[in-house]
Every structure is written in C-alpha cells, then in structure tokens.
Amino acid sequence: MEQDDRRTRTTVSLINYHFVFCPRYRRKVLVNEVEERFKERVTEICEENEWVIVAMEVMPDHCHLFLNCLPTHSPSDIMAKVKGVTSRRLRQEFKHLSHLVSLWTRSFFVSTAGNVSSETIKRYVESQKTRG
Incomplete structure (x- = not known):
C-alpha cells in the first residue's frame, strides 16, 4: 500500500529560473531568421520537457530565458539541453553558422525567482514560532 502512495504523489512547486547565455565570442548571430528559428526551437524543447516559458528575449549577442519547471530538472540539465539542441540544429540549418564548432559558450548565468520576495519569506x- 505504501508503495502505491509514492507513485501517486504530485510535486507542487514554483521554481523559476532566469538564464542568460551568449554565443561564442559574443558574436551577433541571433538576428533575423536565426533569431526566429532559435525561438521556435527553444519553444519546442520547453514543450517536450514541460518547462513553461515565462519570458524570452533574444538580443543579437545574448539571450534571456525565464522558465518555470519542476525541481527534478537542474539548471545545468536545462542549459545542456537548450544549448545542445539549438547549437546543433541552427548550425545544420544556417550555412554561415556551420563552420562553428559550437554556437554557445560553455558558461551561463542562472538565478532563481518566485512570486514572493526573499524578505517576505x-x-x-x-x-x-509566534503563530497560534
């Protein structure tokens, strides 16, 4: 009986990650069709993994991605998937990117955010202890 209870548990969480990541050498490659295809690819990846895009802003030389996901997905795993898939597919699709070994740098910025401030928590x- 206890084993059945574990299988039916639902994780309730609110974890929002704010990622910032850049193309190698801060190249301004995220423009025009590349920007549009990048957004489409990221949306597909997020839908496949049940990550909710709260906001996404793409600049020519960097990207901001604000996601909501379950705690079972680590920031490193999320970035590995997003950067790996988009790098491979964009370099296959756009000739002017095909000479690059990788589209992205190995680093990224991540911070967490929620609906309440740290001060509120x-x-x-x-x-x-003072509650009744």
Missing part, C-alpha cells in the same frame, strides 16, 4: 519563517 524571511518574515514568514521568523513568524512561525
């Missing part, structure tokens, strides 16, 4: 935690 701190007040909530501190007030727990």
Whole structure:
C-alpha cells in the first residue's frame, strides 16, 4: 500500500529560473531568421520537457530565458539541453553558422525567482514560532 502512495504523489512547486547565455565570442548571430528559428526551437524543447516559458528575449549577442519547471530538472540539465539542441540544429540549418564548432559558450548565468520576495519569506519563517 505504501508503495502505491509514492507513485501517486504530485510535486507542487514554483521554481523559476532566469538564464542568460551568449554565443561564442559574443558574436551577433541571433538576428533575423536565426533569431526566429532559435525561438521556435527553444519553444519546442520547453514543450517536450514541460518547462513553461515565462519570458524570452533574444538580443543579437545574448539571450534571456525565464522558465518555470519542476525541481527534478537542474539548471545545468536545462542549459545542456537548450544549448545542445539549438547549437546543433541552427548550425545544420544556417550555412554561415556551420563552420562553428559550437554556437554557445560553455558558461551561463542562472538565478532563481518566485512570486514572493526573499524578505517576505524571511518574515514568514521568523513568524512561525509566534503563530497560534
């Protein structure tokens, strides 16, 4: 019986990741058709993995991606999938990118965000002993 309970548990969470990542050498390659295809590819990847795109902004030399996902997906795994798939497919599709070994740098920025501020959480935690 206990084993059945574990299989039916649902994870409830609100984890939002803000990623910023850049093409190698900060090349301004995310323009025109490349930008459009990149957005389409990222949307496909996110749908396949059940990640919700909260916001996405693509600049010629970097990208901001704000995602909501379950805690079972680590930021490193998310970036590996997004950067790996988009690099391979965009280099296959666009001749002027095909000479690049990789489209992206190995690094990225990530931060977490939620619907409440750190100060709100701190007040909530501190007030727990005084609650009735």
